[in-house]
Amino acid sequence: MMNASRTYRAIYRTVNRIPKGKVATYGQVATASGIPGAARQVGYALHALSDVTTVPWHRVVNAQGAISRRSNAWDAEVEQRSRLQAEGVEFSEAGRIPLGRFQWRTTA
């Protein structure tokens, strides 16, 4: 990642803590990063990531357990889904993840 504000760094740090096989919501990442309510900034921060990054951005989904799509990258959406399935995360018929079973519990 490149030089980012402390907010971005906090977000990247949190995303890096998401364990394999689990997912976190944007709001959850924002709260865990010390900026509750700034879910939007989480999405923006991830969007600002380079293609070559060590941050597991694919483990971040929206509050509905669905994959949010970017400006115009359906392929990236598919890739994210594939990566998650490869880690053991299941998708419902509606293409959503049952957060009750796969959401990362920060307050454990």
Add this chain to the structure above:
DNA sequence: CCACTGACGAGTG
């Protein structure tokens, strides 16, 4: 400095 935009969330009707 001001206005607008953007991988979103939560609340309300």
Add this chain to the structure above:
DNA sequence: GCACTCGCCAGTG
């Protein structure tokens, strides 16, 4: 479940 509103804050023109 759908449509609408407000709040978040960094980037850009």
